[in-house]
Amino acid sequence: MTPPEAGPAAEGAGVAARVRAARVMADVLAGRSTLPEALARHGGAEADDGFVRELCFGTARHAFRLDHEVRRHLRQAPRERDLDVHALMLLGGYQLAHMDVPDHAAVHATVAAARALKKPWASGLVNAVLRKLSRSDLRSDDPELPDAVRLNHPDWWLERLRAHWPDAWVDVVAAGNARPPMTLRSRRKRALALAALAEAGIEAHGGKVTDSAIYLARPLPVGALPGFASGDLSVQDEGAQLAAQLLGAKPGDRILDACAAPGGKALHLAQMEPGARILALDVDPKRCARIRENVTRAQAAIEVKAGDGRRPDAWWDGVPFDRILVDAPCSATGILRRQPDVRLLRHAEDLPVLARLQQDLLEALWPLLRNGGRLLYCTCSVLAQENDDVIGAFLAAHGDAGGIEIAADWGQATRFGRQLLPTADAHDGFYFALLERRRGSR
Amino acid sequence: MARLEILEFPDPRLRTKAQPVAVVDAGVQQLVDDMLETMYDADGIGLAATQVDVHKRVVVMDISADRNEPRVLINPEIELLGGTVDSQEGCLSVPEFYEAVTRHERIRLKALDREGQPYELEADGLLAVCIQHECDHLLGKLFVDYLSGLKRQRIRKKLEKRHRQSA
Numbered sequence: 001m002t003p004p005e006a007g008p009a010a011e012g013a014g015v016a017a018r019v020r021a022a023r024v025m026a027d028v029l030a031g032r033s034t035l036p037e038a039l040a041r042h043g044g045a046e047a048d049d050g051f052v053r054e055l056c057f058g059t060a061r062h063a064f065r066l067d068h069e070v071r072r073h074l075r076q077a078p079r080e081r082d083l084d085v086h087a088l089m090l091l092g093g094y095q096l097a098h099m100d101v102p103d104h105a106a107v108h109a110t111v112a113a114a115r116a117l118k119k120p121w122a123s124g125l126v127n128a129v130l131r132k133l134s135r136s137d138l139r140s141d142d143p144e145l146p147d148a149v150r151l152n153h154p155d156w157w158l159e160r161l162r163a164h165w166p167d168a169w170v171d172v173v174a175a176g177n178a179r180p181p182m183t184l185r186s187r188r189k190r191a192l193a194l195a196a197l198a199e200a201g202i203e204a205h206g207g208k209v210t211d212s213a214i215y216l217a218r219p220l221p222v223g224a225l226p227g228f229a230s231g232d233l234s235v236q237d238e239g240a241q242l243a244a245q246l247l248g249a250k251p252g253d254r255i256l257d258a259c260a261a262p263g264g265k266a267l268h269l270a271q272m273e274p275g276a277r278i279l280a281l282d283v284d285p286k287r288c289a290r291i292r293e294n295v296t297r298a299q300a301a302i303e304v305k306a307g308d309g310r311r312p313d314a315w316w317d318g319v320p321f322d323r324i325l326v327d328a329p330c331s332a333t334g335i336l337r338r339q340p341d342v343r344l345l346r347h348a349e350d351l352p353v354l355a356r357l358q359q360d361l362l363e364a365l366w367p368l369l370r371n372g373g374r375l376l377y378c379t380c381s382v383l384a385q386e387n388d389d390v391i392g393a394f395l396a397a398h399g400d401a402g403g404i405e406i407a408a409d410w411g412q413a414t415r416f417g418r419q420l421l422p423t424a425d426a427h428d429g430f431y432f433a434l435l436e437r438r439r440g441s442r
Numbered sequence: 443m444a445r446l447e448i449l450e451f452p453d454p455r456l457r458t459k460a461q462p463v464a465v466v467d468a469g470v471q472q473l474v475d476d477m478l479e480t481m482y483d484a485d486g487i488g489l490a491a492t493q494v495d496v497h498k499r500v501v502v503m504d505i506s507a508d509r510n511e512p513r514v515l516i517n518p519e520i521e522l523l524g525g526t527v528d529s530q531e532g533c534l535s536v537p538e539f540y541e542a543v544t545r546h547e548r549i550r551l552k553a554l555d556r557e558g559q560p561y562e563l564e565a566d567g568l569l570a571v572c573i574q575h576e577c578d579h580l581l582g583k584l585f586v587d588y589l590s591g592l593k594r595q596r597i598r599k600k601l602e603k604r605h606r607q608s609a
Contacts, residue, residue: 001488001575002532073608104485111538123538124604
């Protein structure tokens with residue numbers, strides 16, 4: 001017999017959170033929106049936010065394996081309009097395999113969520129599938145599984161990683177599947193910031209690639225960080241912290257950050273050299289609001305404008321820049337651990353489109369650089385198609401563009417730049433190429 | 443310990459009549475332990491051996507909120523003490539369906555515990571309902587048998603469809 005209160009009357013704890021998570025993941029599975037967008041769209045009780053986020057990020061991280069395991073027990077592929085039910089089963093699988101939720105509670109609340117989604121027909125299916133999943137090993141490293149399933153990366157992605165990084169691709173995959181650490185950048189001397197964190201009882205250590213990065217032992221809400229409100233501490237990956245260092249800044253420099261949202265790199269430049277005049281541009285006005293938020297918090301002198309880097313006529317005042325940062329939109333293959341939904345949303349066909357956008361940005365922005373000025377091109381991609389291939393083509397077409405070698409003890413030199421591959425426990429993956437404008441040389 | 447597969451309506455094995463336990467030996471105790479694990483795992487408050495395809499008169503129950511008062515009923519016998527009560531019943535072998543069933547309000551139970559020691563108790567409320575529900579299983583009877591043919595037929599169809607979908 002089942003407890004009388006297990007009926008529809010007593011759906012309570014955790015059901016609403018699972019319903020929300022199912023709606024979020026259905027949007028992502030359908031390719032309708034990114035995970036952060038979908039999370040923002042499907043609001044609910046604030047107390048559930050952390051749990052919903054954990055459910056969705058974790059499920060996205062293990063999406064291919066979970067999908068494979070669930071489909072083993074389905075007789076037909078899920079219909080488009082029932083992706084919420086499918087998402088519910090993936091979420092349930094994630095709870096069974098990777099979370100501390102007791103199995104019976106995970107199954108029970110997930111089945112109740114199917115009814116709460118107004119799909120009572122699905123509750124039996126969800127129940128049957130989850131009970132089967134609870135009896136199977138969803139984490140085994142079974143070599144019989146297809147690579148995409150075992151490694152939770154799409155085939156096109158694995159194919160390119162193997163070709164580009166024959167010695168390191170396994171580590172790149174492991175990094176992409178990892179849970180990212182929370183990384184901070186300290187404006188002040190790092191030792192001071194570490195001491196302040198220690199005093200607040202927050203366990204942290206410094207990074208190895210920069211002298212500004214701090215890793216928290218456990219993620220915390222930013223509000224709990226001493227120095228966040230004042231801008232002394234910002235949230236920024238250690239690899240991303242290299243951009244401002246590589247571009248450099250001098251007092252009086254006019255600097256353009258052409259794809260600036262959410263503003264972390266522009267802010268870094270401003271804090272590194274308060275005497276620089278910085279324009280932070282982003283094509284998305286909503287994301288410009290994010291930049292302003294960050295700029296205001298840190299009280300940095302940065303001008304923020306909404307504009308398309310490919311159309312300077314619309315926003316450029318005609319005065320050349322001393323330095324330009326092109327942090328180009330890219331596949332995000334180097335930051336998969338921070339954006340686990342990218343494995344579901346990115347497709348091989350996106351790569352030529354992105355490469356075209358990257359080339360167009362460079363073409364349009366290069367004339368805005370003064371002679372002798374420097375442009376730093378960077379992506380969070382590990383694919384040559386968006387990195388060396390773009391820069392190689394650009395250098396070949398522009399006699400006044402010269403590459404500057406990046407001498408560093410991190411990452412590895414590529415033909416035209418430097419690649420930092422992502423790690424599981426430290427920095428994300430980035431590509432950097434530094435160009436200088438030379439008077440008709442070559 | 444091991445979790446056991448729970449048969450689901452309309453599986454014909456649920457209609458098997460259970461045989462009395464002759465001796466409460468290690469094998470029966472193992473069955474009791476496995477059934478308790480299976481019941482707790484499935485969030486049930488009672489489970490009869492019939493439901494796990496073992497046709498011996500063995501029942502486990504725990505109706506406590508904290509899930510820490512396991513009861514073992516071997517060779518249970520019920521004496522009716524009067525009154526009737528209606529309540530919503532659900533069953534691990536008929537998952538997700540809840541229907542009102544009329545039961546006897548008060549009963550006296552005689553059974554053996556896990557060590558084979560006889561005991562007696564008087565019960566009412568949920569405990570009485572649950573004991574009657576589980577003892578029905580040992581006779582090959584399900585709570586859906588108390589419903590109208592139409593309702594039972596509807597539940598059977600839905601479950602059969604689910605079983606096909608998840609086969």
